[in-house]
Amino acid sequence: MTAPFGLKNQNKIPFFIENKEMKIAVTTDLSDLTEVVIGYAVGLSKQINADLLLLHVVPSSIATGARVSSEMLKNEMKKAAKEELEQLVLKFQDDEVKIEYHTCFGNSVAELIKSIIRNHAIDFVVTGSNDIEGSTKIFGSNTIAVINNSTVPVVVVPSKTFCSR
Numbered sequence: 001m002t003a004p005f006g007l008k009n010q011n012k013i014p015f016f017i018e019n020k021e022m023k024i025a026v027t028t029d030l031s032d033l034t035e036v037v038i039g040y041a042v043g044l045s046k047q048i049n050a051d052l053l054l055l056h057v058v059p060s061s062i063a064t065g066a067r068v069s070s071e072m073l074k075n076e077m078k079k080a081a082k083e084e085l086e087q088l089v090l091k092f093q094d095d096e097v098k099i100e101y102h103t104c105f106g107n108s109v110a111e112l113i114k115s116i117i118r119n120h121a122i123d124f125v126v127t128g129s130n131d132i133e134g135s136t137k138i139f140g141s142n143t144i145a146v147i148n149n150s151t152v153p154v155v156v157v158p159s160k161t162f163c164s165r
Contacts, residue, residue, distance in 0.1 A: 022050035025116060027109045027127040027146060030056060030084055033159050037128040038092050040157045044126065045097050053120055054088060054101040056081045057109045078103055110145030117151055124153040 026041045028034045038054065045052050058078045061070075085101035093099045102120070106112045109127075116122065129143045147154045 022048055022123040023053060023121055024050050025053045025055050025113075025120065025122045025125045027055050027113075027125060028085075028088075029142070030081060031128075031130070033128040033130055033157075034088070035091075036159065037126060037157045038088060040155075041126040042092050042097050042099075044155070050123070051098040051100070053116075053122065054085050054099065055109060055116060056085060056101070056103045057106045057112060058103060060105040060107060074105060078105070108142060108145060110142060110149045113146055113149045114151055122152055124155060125150055126155045126157060128157045128159065130159045 024041055024045055026038055028037065038052075041052055044050070058074060058081055060074070081103050082101070085103065089099045089101060102116070104112065113125065117125070125146060127143055127146050143156055147156070
């Protein structure tokens with residue numbers, strides 16, 4: 001088997017991955033970077049025979065005007081996120097990759113990542129990082145928070161990554 005994503009001097013999958021059913025959590029904010037991150041995760045999952053769990057967190061605290069209740073708005077946002085995730089599953093899933101999705105309410109994916117890892121038996125996390133123009137930051141604050149709160153390895157996909165489908 002060839003090494004995933006151009007890694008050199010590796011002719012086989014590392015020993016800790018072989019012969020184990022794995023699950024990868026893919027965090028998404030449903031931004032323009034989402035399809036790049038999912039594309040990368042799909043390619044990786046095919047290399048190691050892993051299932052994917054797309055994860056989106058709907059903000060639990062939303063400021064609204066008096067005409068719309070925050071509960072109604074949150075439910076509409078969750079419904080819209082589910083519909084978008086369903087379309088992403090249809091676009092990327094094939095016979096080699098099983099993709100599921102999970103939406104939940106919270107302040108950020110970072111605050112929920114430990115429980116998601118535990119409850120869904122996640123082996124590692126794939127997340128994206130948008131470029132921050134004019135900044136010395138390497139990763140955005142959400143990415144850093146996911147890394148700091150994760151109990152499993154985290155793969156960060158930069159926005160300039162190209163994944164062909």
